[in-house]
Amino acid sequence: MSGQFEAIVDIDRPIDEVFAYLADGRNDPQFSPRVLRIERVPDGPTAVGTVFRSTVKDAGVKSAREFRITTLEAPVTLRWAEISKNTVMAREGGYDLESLGETTTRVRIFNVLEGHGLGKLLIGLALSAARKDADAFGQRIKSAAEAAIPAH
Numbered sequence: 001m002s003g004q005f006e007a008i009v010d011i012d013r014p015i016d017e018v019f020a021y022l023a024d025g026r027n028d029p030q031f032s033p034r035v036l037r038i039e040r041v042p043d044g045p046t047a048v049g050t051v052f053r054s055t056v057k058d059a060g061v062k063s064a065r066e067f068r069i070t071t072l073e074a075p076v077t078l079r080w081a082e083i084s085k086n087t088v089m090a091r092e093g094g095y096d097l098e099s100l101g102e103t104t105t106r107v108r109i110f111n112v113l114e115g116h117g118l119g120k121l122l123i124g125l126a127l128s129a130a131r132k133d134a135d136a137f138g139q140r141i142k143s144a145a146e147a148a149i150p151a152h
Contacts, residue, residue: 001123002091002114005130007138010106013149015099018107019075021145022095025052025067031137031144034058048072051083058088058126067093075099087119088126103152109138 011018021027023046029035038054040046050069055062063086071079071094079094093111100106113130115123 001120002112003123003127004110004112005127005134006108006110007134007141008106008108009138009142010100010104011142011145012104012151013145014103014152015075015097015105017149018105018145019078019095019097021149022097022107022141023072023074023078025054027144027148028052028054030148031140036062046072052080065089085116087117088113088115088122089119107138107141109141 024040025046026038026040028038034056036055036057038052041051041053046069048069048071052067052069054065054067056065057063064084065082065086066084067080067090068083069078070081070092071077076097077094079092080090081092082089090111091114094109096108098106111130113123113127115121115126119126
């Protein structure tokens with residue numbers, strides 16, 4: 001079983017700068033409290049094939065996660081796939097960005113979650129929690145990006 005959650009948020013910063021901020025997954029801890037540590041491999045500009053390795057904490061349980069960038073079309077599309085093997089994982093995720101003028105960017109974030117093994121029993125709970133938090137997650141992305149990217 002699998003399912004998707006998504007959020008849409010308008011960020012008061014230019015699309016190129018928002019894309020650059022989101023494409024650097026090392027910024028994830030600024031808006032995702034579940035991310036305890038993250039690194040980019042190789043350590044250079046994010047490109048198709050770049051892997052982000054992280055340690056996350058979900059429901060009190062720490063796990064190692066690896067996501068590979070599968071599509072990068074600046075400044076509008078970023079896609080990833082989880083390559084680590086976890087009970088609940090993001091088969092696909094991404095950001096879609098749209099310029100709403102010189103200083104505002106609409107961002108849609110989504111993740112398609114799926115369960116493996118015991119995760120097949122947990123996926124419903126994981127999806128419910130992710131969907132319940134989706135709007136707040138979008139607001140955390142907005143707040144973090146606006147704090148990190150200087151206003152013009």
